[in-house]
Amino acid sequence: MATRLTLRDVSLSFGGIHVLQDVSLEAEPGTVLGLVGPNGAGKTSLFNCISGHYRPTAGSVRLDDVDALRLHPSRLAGVGLARTFQHPALQLNATVLENVLLGAHSRLPGGPVSWSLRLPATARAEREVRTDARELLERFGLGWAVSLRADELSHGLHKGVELCRAMLSRPSLLLLDEPAAGLSHGEVEQFIASIRDLRQDHDVTIVVVEHHMGVIAALTDKVVVLDHGRKLMEGTAEEARKDPRVVEAYLGVSA
Amino acid sequence: MSGSPRPGAATAAPAGTGGRLTSVLANRWVRVGLALVLVALVLGAPLNMTPYAVYQMTMVAVFAVAVLGLNIVMGYTGQVSLGQSAFLGLGAYVTAYGVTHGWNLVLTFVAACALPAVIGWLVALAAARLRGLAIAMVTITLPIVGIPLARRFDEITGGSGGMTVAFLEAPSWSGLDNDQWRYYVVVLVAAAFFLLASNLLRGRIGRAFAIVRDNESVAMAMGVSPYRYKVLAFTVSALFGGCAGFLYLAGVQYVSPETLSFHTAINILAAMVIGGSATIVGSLLGGLYYVFVPFVAAQVNPNRAAMISGIILLVILFVLPGGLATLPRTVRRLRRGGSSSRAAADG
Amino acid sequence: ACGRDSGGGGGGGGGGEDGGAVESSPGITEDQITFGITTPMSGPTAGPGTCTVAGVTAYMGRRNAEGGIEFGDGRTRTVEIRSYDDAYDPARAVSNFRQMINDGVFGNIQSLGTPTNLAVMPLANEQQVPQVFLTTGASQFSADPEANPYTLGFVPTYVSEGEAFGQLLVDAGEPITVAVLAQNDDFGNDYVEGLESAIEGSDVEIVARATYEPADTAVDAQITDLADSGADVFFNANSQHNLAVQSLLQAQQLGWTPRVFLPSNTSSVTDVLEPGNGGAFPGVFTTASSKDPNDPVYAEDEDVVQFQEDMAEYSSDITTTFVPHCAWSYAAGAALEEAFTMMEEPTRDSFMEAVRSIEGLDAPMLLDGVTINTTEPGVPPINEVVVTEFNGEKYVESEGY
Amino acid sequence: MSALLELDDVTASYGHVQVLYGVSLAVEDGGAVGILGANGAGKTTTLRAISGMVRTGGSITFDGMSLVGLRPDQVARLGIAHVPEGRGTLGHLTVKENLLVGAYQRKNRAEIAQDVERCLDLFPNLADRISASAASLSGGEQQMLAVARGIMARPRLLLLDEASLGLAPSTAANVYGAIGRLRRESSLSMLVVEQNAALAFTLVESATVLETGRSVLSGPKEELMGKDEIRRAYLGS
Amino acid sequence: MARFVQLVVDGLATGSIYAALALAIVLVNRATGLINFAQGSMAVFSTYIAFSFVQTGLPVAVAILLAVVVSFFFGAFIERVVIRRFEGGSHDVAVVVTVGLFVLLAGISGWLWSYNHREFPSLFPLDSVPVAGAAVGLRNIGTIVTVVAVMGLLQLLFLKTKLGLALRAVSGNQTSSALSGLPVGRLLMIGWGLAAALGAIGGALVAPKLFLTPSMLDFALVYALAAAILGGLDSPVGAVVAAWFIGVAENLAGGYISFIGDDLKIAVPMALMFLILVVRPQGLFGHREVVRV
Numbered sequence A: 001m002a003t004r005l006t007l008r009d010v011s012l013s014f015g016g017i018h019v020l021q022d023v024s025l026e027a028e029p030g031t032v033l034g035l036v037g038p039n040g041a042g043k044t045s046l047f048n049c050i051s052g053h054y055r056p057t058a059g060s061v062r063l064d065d066v067d068a069l070r071l072h073p074s075r076l077a078g079v080g081l082a083r084t085f086q087h088p089a090l091q092l093n094a095t096v097l098e099n100v101l102l103g104a105h106s107r108l109p110g111g112p113v114s115w116s117l118r119l120p121a122t123a124r125a126e127r128e129v130r131t132d133a134r135e136l137l138e139r140f141g142l143g144w145a146v147s148l149r150a151d152e153l154s155h156g157l158h159k160g161v162e163l164c165r166a167m168l169s170r171p172s173l174l175l176l177d178e179p180a181a182g183l184s185h186g187e188v189e190q191f192i193a194s195i196r197d198l199r200q201d202h203d204v205t206i207v208v209v210e211h212h213m214g215v216i217a218a219l220t221d222k223v224v225v226l227d228h229g230r231k232l233m234e235g236t237a238e239e240a241r242k243d244p245r246v247v248e249a250y251l252g253v254s255a
Numbered sequence B: 001m002s003g004s005p006r007p008g009a010a011t012a013a014p015a016g017t018g019g020r021l022t023s024v025l026a027n028r029w030v031r032v033g034l035a036l037v038l039v040a041l042v043l044g045a046p047l048n049m050t051p052y053a054v055y056q057m058t059m060v061a062v063f064a065v066a067v068l069g070l071n072i073v074m075g076y077t078g079q080v081s082l083g084q085s086a087f088l089g090l091g092a093y094v095t096a097y098g099v100t101h102g103w104n105l106v107l108t109f110v111a112a113c114a115l116p117a118v119i120g121w122l123v124a125l126a127a128a129r130l131r132g133l134a135i136a137m138v139t140i141t142l143p144i145v146g147i148p149l150a151r152r153f154d155e156i157t158g159g160s161g162g163m164t165v166a167f168l169e170a171p172s173w174s175g176l177d178n179d180q181w182r183y184y185v186v187v188l189v190a191a192a193f194f195l196l197a198s199n200l201l202r203g204r205i206g207r208a209f210a211i212v213r214d215n216e217s218v219a220m221a222m223g224v225s226p227y228r229y230k231v232l233a234f235t236v237s238a239l240f241g242g243c244a245g246f247l248y249l250a251g252v253q254y255v256s257p258e259t260l261s262f263h264t265a266i267n268i269l270a271a272m273v274i275g276g277s278a279t280i281v282g283s284l285l286g287g288l289y290y291v292f293v294p295f296v297a298a299q300v301n302p303n304r305a306a307m308i309s310g311i312i313l314l315v316i317l318f319v320l321p322g323g324l325a326t327l328p329r330t331v332r333r334l335r336r337g338g339s340s341s342r343a344a345a346d347g
Numbered sequence C: 001a002c003g004r005d006s007g008g009g010g011g012g013g014g015g016g017e018d019g020g021a022v023e024s025s026p027g028i029t030e031d032q033i034t035f036g037i038t039t040p041m042s043g044p045t046a047g048p049g050t051c052t053v054a055g056v057t058a059y060m061g062r063r064n065a066e067g068g069i070e071f072g073d074g075r076t077r078t079v080e081i082r083s084y085d086d087a088y089d090p091a092r093a094v095s096n097f098r099q100m101i102n103d104g105v106f107g108n109i110q111s112l113g114t115p116t117n118l119a120v121m122p123l124a125n126e127q128q129v130p131q132v133f134l135t136t137g138a139s140q141f142s143a144d145p146e147a148n149p150y151t152l153g154f155v156p157t158y159v160s161e162g163e164a165f166g167q168l169l170v171d172a173g174e175p176i177t178v179a180v181l182a183q184n185d186d187f188g189n190d191y192v193e194g195l196e197s198a199i200e201g202s203d204v205e206i207v208a209r210a211t212y213e214p215a216d217t218a219v220d221a222q223i224t225d226l227a228d229s230g231a232d233v234f235f236n237a238n239s240q241h242n243l244a245v246q247s248l249l250q251a252q253q254l255g256w257t258p259r260v261f262l263p264s265n266t267s268s269v270t271d272v273l274e275p276g277n278g279g280a281f282p283g284v285f286t287t288a289s290s291k292d293p294n295d296p297v298y299a300e301d302e303d304v305v306q307f308q309e310d311m312a313e314y315s316s317d318i319t320t321t322f323v324p325h326c327a328w329s330y331a332a333g334a335a336l337e338e339a340f341t342m343m344e345e346p347t348r349d350s351f352m353e354a355v356r357s358i359e360g361l362d363a364p365m366l367l368d369g370v371t372i373n374t375t376e377p378g379v380p381p382i383n384e385v386v387v388t389e390f391n392g393e394k395y396v397e398s399e400g401y
Numbered sequence D: 001m002s003a004l005l006e007l008d009d010v011t012a013s014y015g016h017v018q019v020l021y022g023v024s025l026a027v028e029d030g031g032a033v034g035i036l037g038a039n040g041a042g043k044t045t046t047l048r049a050i051s052g053m054v055r056t057g058g059s060i061t062f063d064g065m066s067l068v069g070l071r072p073d074q075v076a077r078l079g080i081a082h083v084p085e086g087r088g089t090l091g092h093l094t095v096k097e098n099l100l101v102g103a104y105q106r107k108n109r110a111e112i113a114q115d116v117e118r119c120l121d122l123f124p125n126l127a128d129r130i131s132a133s134a135a136s137l138s139g140g141e142q143q144m145l146a147v148a149r150g151i152m153a154r155p156r157l158l159l160l161d162e163a164s165l166g167l168a169p170s171t172a173a174n175v176y177g178a179i180g181r182l183r184r185e186s187s188l189s190m191l192v193v194e195q196n197a198a199l200a201f202t203l204v205e206s207a208t209v210l211e212t213g214r215s216v217l218s219g220p221k222e223e224l225m226g227k228d229e230i231r232r233a234y235l236g237s
Numbered sequence E: 001m002a003r004f005v006q007l008v009v010d011g012l013a014t015g016s017i018y019a020a021l022a023l024a025i026v027l028v029n030r031a032t033g034l035i036n037f038a039q040g041s042m043a044v045f046s047t048y049i050a051f052s053f054v055q056t057g058l059p060v061a062v063a064i065l066l067a068v069v070v071s072f073f074f075g076a077f078i079e080r081v082v083i084r085r086f087e088g089g090s091h092d093v094a095v096v097v098t099v100g101l102f103v104l105l106a107g108i109s110g111w112l113w114s115y116n117h118r119e120f121p122s123l124f125p126l127d128s129v130p131v132a133g134a135a136v137g138l139r140n141i142g143t144i145v146t147v148v149a150v151m152g153l154l155q156l157l158f159l160k161t162k163l164g165l166a167l168r169a170v171s172g173n174q175t176s177s178a179l180s181g182l183p184v185g186r187l188l189m190i191g192w193g194l195a196a197a198l199g200a201i202g203g204a205l206v207a208p209k210l211f212l213t214p215s216m217l218d219f220a221l222v223y224a225l226a227a228a229i230l231g232g233l234d235s236p237v238g239a240v241v242a243a244w245f246i247g248v249a250e251n252l253a254g255g256y257i258s259f260i261g262d263d264l265k266i267a268v269p270m271a272l273m274f275l276i277l278v279v280r281p282q283g284l285f286g287h288r289e290v291v292r293v
């Protein structure tokens, strides 16, 4: 039940600065869409428009049949959206496990009353997500860190914790903002492997922003290139790599 | 106050992170045993204490509930509230009204919790749209406006002279003094509220509160509506404030506009932080602090008691910036080689 | 003389253990008696609060230094005074009172504050602990000795002060308009109530009213409104020094110079009239009953000299500056002493009996002619309210409107 | 030519958790040294140790002076600019103000103004947003700003912590190219932490590899690039 | 009309009392990122220092000037020995520390100078001038003018000077500032020192009207806080405008809306303030903080 993501003519501006202009794109259910472009092109802003953190000045965002712009941003998790952040935003004083458990919010049943009374159903659900969370952390090689405080982890590992947090909600659409930034070459390989692995187990649509072309090439089915808030081209990673406009605007001659 | 959203500077860590605590405590039976001893102490104590000590313990429970309420909205959810005294006072007034009008005690209690909760909810519906200190601003008005309001409706409130309300006398079958009986009632209610709060704050809702405090953008991405959870936290906090108001009247048997004062709100806030923000035990310790520090200060020099409580406050926070609840952690760290982490904090 | 149902000592507030002939109450021994004062010693009311402790401490300090006071039972005892800070918070006053009992004091004296004392009153009477000579003009404390046998006020009630001034206006026998500024609590209400009851049915009419909160920093706007009425008299039921001065100054600035009434709390020549330029008004009236220790007029006065000396000697660590409450407290010391000399048994009941038997006591620091009487039920020990008028130098008995 | 910066058997810990167990390296005057290592190896901590941000043991000398026990601002005033990991910008200030804060220790206003211009030439993205608050910039733009702020100090030694993080490939290459030019022009020395080893090697002459808080390998870049395990872990292909 | 003008002028005068304190709150907030509940007692303490100088026979202006200097060092001292320990930690704790300081300083003032009111001489004469049918006291004018002047100076400090930039940088991110060589500790001390010095000016300005007691500014502090927040916490102009707004709105509400009356008039500016904040959460003159994800 992966989600189909459809953007139509999305535009966004902040007081005269046009961050996005008429961007349309589509991510087929179950595929991985790569979003690339130079710094300040509007990739993160586009994610923010999808997740409701920014409100597009024009255009539409649909998750399957749901008009995302009509829902309150906090409802989107309920229809299967999950995301990570370019700059990891963990609760530094909480343990890694607590951080990941937060991802289960939309999955867990019950309101304040049933939780303060600890009804059996809530207790059971809580046990279940705790097990899931540990499993996820294991899978991404972070099992050892479960009970460490998040600020005791080095910067690079925060990305992994964030990914686990997003996955715990069992999303059908996952937005990853530079998930491989700060990983060394060897670690990037591992990361690619675990995402592939994940795709096999979960039916999920992924949109990934990444400057690491190796990751883009290895993971994506389709690539959209943004430049100055406009869509520059759309195609496979290989096509993008060869497109002279992309080389000029983004990759640079030496790459 | 959580003015600027600095990611690094969130509030104190949740209790019990330390993990490998003394292994003895890990044993379930040891823990159960300890808990039983504690319960026995709490229940047995009033039988052997002076009436004043019983009264003090009663007030500890009263203010622990008030502090806990504030902790929910401020410690756990990060929304500064300077109006907890208003809910406390309102709860006390509602109780006074119920008692003087012959309502059933349980009904009075429910009303004393519910009315502040409703007011808190209404205020929060509007206030939770604001961010950061703007919310503090709105809550500040509660005591400021509450006091003249309480004076104005003097047929209900007794005006500035306040009301003495005698209720909750010990039934004769109990063989207890009034003070003892009130102690048991107050402690029982307080314990129940602590249990409810601790359940609420662990798990789904507690995590949602925490992320609203730490990062609203992430909260939204996780399906937590900051607005709704702020409203919830405010409402629960007001409810606890109202409950504390009921207990307050049970203990003091008197209420006046002064109960609502901003000063009380600030003291509750101080007690919350000194006890330990975002910890359950911290709220209890905050209640102890609230009641005993003025007492201790007066023992040192009754004419300079306020000044001395100021010193005590500063000293406690100097030694334990995370509040009294971090005492065990700090002791453990000091024991483990005395390597203070000064340098890391220098940045 | 004192109507009290001291029938059964069954309630047993203070259970003495040793079975002597007369069981003494807690807080009194062969050679000492201990009292507690719960009063604001921090926060905005700390000024008057500390004074209520300082005055009686100074008085008793002198007596103790002289070897103590001879009680009615023939023993000589020293008097210990303990203070408890309540910051004007009734809950803390209750807590303090309970602590006093726990600490074994004999009784609660002098405490300042209406809500705080009201909160304590039922407890005091339930526990049969004296709560006397309270520094508050609220009428409840002296009004009903039947219901509250252990409670007694001290200074004239606010109502009677307001009434006395109202009477003065009525006696003028001409139509007079009055503008009223009142503190929005029992303090202000009582004054206004007294005024209203005195002028009822007369030609004197209240034409403008305003209130302020004790917490306000300014009353300019209220005065502006009152001045608009152009009333002949400005009745200023104000307990805050700064606001009293402000209101005088603002009235002058607006060109409104009526006759002014000031309550005993805030009528000091040096502290209020001088900074407030009281000479600008055709008449400033008050009902003060004590001498103002700050006023150079009294610099040579025997009482005041002694008072200054005792304060410097025995309570300089409590306060070094004075408001009328210091003087009242000092005078209350004398009233206590009088009660001690009449107290035949070392018990609270005997004490209360003595307390309610004082007649015509000339206490130090009270204005000439003002005496302490406790035999008349329903009124506070100082009940003579004399309206005095500022003559440009000091207050003298008023000759009428 | 003696070493400008010398770390000898440096240890560091956060609270009671020790993280570095004896790191040694040296940066010659005018030289550039890289630090490589996996996540959590202690690269950032090494830089923090130099800047006085963690409790350290061992010896750290800069220009013959010991840095151990100095506060970060004291270290900075000696002429060491540290471009921290993550968003090291002052979010509530504008881009321009960030640059001026970078030049805080310098007096000559004309020179500062000139350097601001140079930075804006180097990072055209920033020029467009000169009076926007730093917090509104995109991730990559913030990274550029952090680097620019370091340069504005005209330091003798530049500590770069994953300066290419979040930069587009061409931008990253440009930035490193520019830093290289700067280095040649003003005899700037630098210590560079970088995950993108290929990029780092365009700048540095030698490197140290950290593994769980210890330097396990160091040498000139040609030598390191020749080693198999290095190629596999840090360079690919 | 005259009444209206009078109410407005009176409101401005009262508002200026709040403004004097609010400016110092803004200064501390801008320089250290904290809310300082002790600001009131610090100002009172400084005023007592000025008072002591006056008692030694110095002219008022000189006494105030001396007190300003002494207060600067006093403020810096407080930062160094007390606040320093809590910087970089939780804001809530730091705020409660200032609450502790508030209690402590009030206690010390009461101890040294006792709790009863003291008369503090004013720099300005008692006379008044007629303005549009209203009588405006010179003292009020003096207060208002001084407040405006201080506001202007603060604005200049923050926006035009290097020190101001450094103070702002440090208040936002101490670690990053230190890495640029900003002497964080010293800047924080300067920030507190300036706030204390400003407190001395404000205290001396309002003391003739409020009379000097240890709790002289306790209640004003609440409104000053409200004003600072409404103004935007980082804007001196905002703080002053908001403080005036509170003073004037309160007076007009009390004067013209009879059912509100004198007792509840303060509710009016509070309610209006609330509406303003709903529309402009960053306050009247505050800058919207950009929160990026």
Ligand SMILES: Nc1ncnc2c1ncn2[C@@H]1O[C@H](COP(=O)(O)OP(=O)(O)OP(=O)(O)O)[C@@H](O)[C@H]1O
Residues within 6 Å of the ligand: A014, A017, A019, A037, A038, A039, A040, A041, A042, A043, A044, A045, A046, A086, D129, D136, D137, D138, D139, D140, D141, D166, D168, E290, E292
């Ligand atoms: N809240 C905002 N206010 C003002 N400008 C903004 C805001 N958010 C984004 N922008 C601007 O929009 C542009 C695009 O930003 P965005 O973060 O989307 O870039 P990006 O493509 O993710 O870049 P990067 O690769 O560097 O992360 C930037 O120039 C940024 O300054």
Ligand SMILES: Nc1ncnc2c1ncn2[C@@H]1O[C@H](COP(=O)(O)OP(=O)(O)OP(=O)(O)O)[C@@H](O)[C@H]1O
Residues within 6 Å of the ligand: A151, A152, A153, A154, A155, A156, A157, A182, D014, D017, D019, D037, D038, D039, D040, D041, D042, D043, D044, D045, D046, D085
């Ligand atoms: N505040 C802290 N408290 C305790 N341990 C910490 C803290 N910060 C870092 N660590 C630990 O120190 C070790 C080194 O961290 P450091 O940040 O130096 O790694 P790094 O090499 O820079 O990694 P990355 O490539 O992920 O940035 C890690 O194991 C980390 O868990």
Ligand SMILES: [Mg+2]
Residues within 6 Å of the ligand: A043, A044, A045, A086, D138, D139, D140
């Ligand atoms: Mg981005």
Ligand SMILES: [Mg+2]
Residues within 6 Å of the ligand: A154, A155, A156, D043, D044, D045, D085
């Ligand atoms: Mg690192």
